[in-house]
Amino acid sequence: MTYPDEVVTFTIGQVANLKKISTYTLRYYDEKGLLPKVMRDQNGTRHFTREDLQWLDMIKCLKNTGMTLEQIKYFVDSTYQGAKTLEQRIELLKNQVEKIKLTILEQQNYIEQINKKIKILTNEK
Amino acid sequence: MTYPDEVVTFTIGQVANLKKISTYTLRYYDEKGLLPKVMRDQNGTRHFTREDLQWLDMIKCLKNTGMTLEQIKYFVDSTYQGAKTLEQRIELLKNQVEKIKLTILEQQNYIEQINKKIKILTNEK
DNA sequence: ATACACGTTAGAGTTAACTCTAGGTCAAAT
C-alpha cells in the first residue's frame, strides 16, 4: 500500500532482477560512488528509487561504450555539483558520441577484414 | 643483402615498432600459443615473417571485436589442424561478423540514448 | 521460539590481459 506522496523504492535484490546486475556489482557501484543518491533505512538497507534505476541505465550505457568506472564516476560527481558543470557534462557526452561513431567505423572495417578472410578460406575448399 | 630465396624477417623490437604492440605483449602472445609459427635462430631469438605479421593483424581484429585470447587461440589452433577444420573456421568467422553487426546496432542505440540526455541537459540551460 | 530469506559490512579471491624485473646470452662497436 503506497500513499500519494510515498516514493516507490526497490531493494537491492529487486534491482538485481530488474536490471540483470548482481547484488555484488550493485553494492560495488554504490561503494565506488556511482550511485550517490541511494537511500538507506534505519537498518542500513538500501532503497533504490526510479531515478537510481535511470542512473543505472546511464552507467550501463557509458560503460558499454567504453568508459571506465572512474570516468563514469567523474560524470556522476559533475552532475551532483549542479548547474555550473552543465556545459562540461554536455561536452563530455557529445565527445562520447563521437567516440562511439569512431568505434562503429572501426567495427565496420573489421567486418570487411573478416569477410576478406572468409572469401580466402572459401576459395580453399 | 637478401638473396632471392631468403625470407625477410623481423626481430621482436621491429615488430613492436611496426605494429605498435609492446615486446612484452608479443612474447606474451607467443607464450599463449597465438603465434605458433614464429621462428627462432640458434640463440633463441625470434624471427617474425610477413605471415606472422598478418597473423598479428588477425589477432588484433578478433581481439578488438570482442574475442578473448583464449577464443583466438582456438581459431589459431584450428588453422594449424589444416583443411579438416576449414568449414568450422568459416562458420566461426561468419558468426563473429554477426556479433559485430549486433554490437554496431547496440552502439547506435547508445548514441540515441546519449543524444536524448544531451537534449535534456541542453534544455536545462 | 526458531528458522528462513534477505539485507548489511569488511576484506579476500578471481580473471584477463598485460607489464615489469632480475639475471642471463650474444653480436657489434669502440
Add this chain to the structure above:
DNA sequence: ATTTGACCTAGAGTTAACTCTAACGTGTAT
C-alpha cells in the same frame, strides 16, 4: 677487451571490474 644494446626466460606485480566469504542483523512465517 669491454661496453652497449637488443634479445632471452621465469616468475612476480599490476589493473579493472567484479565476485565471493564470513559473520552478523532484521522481519516474517510456522
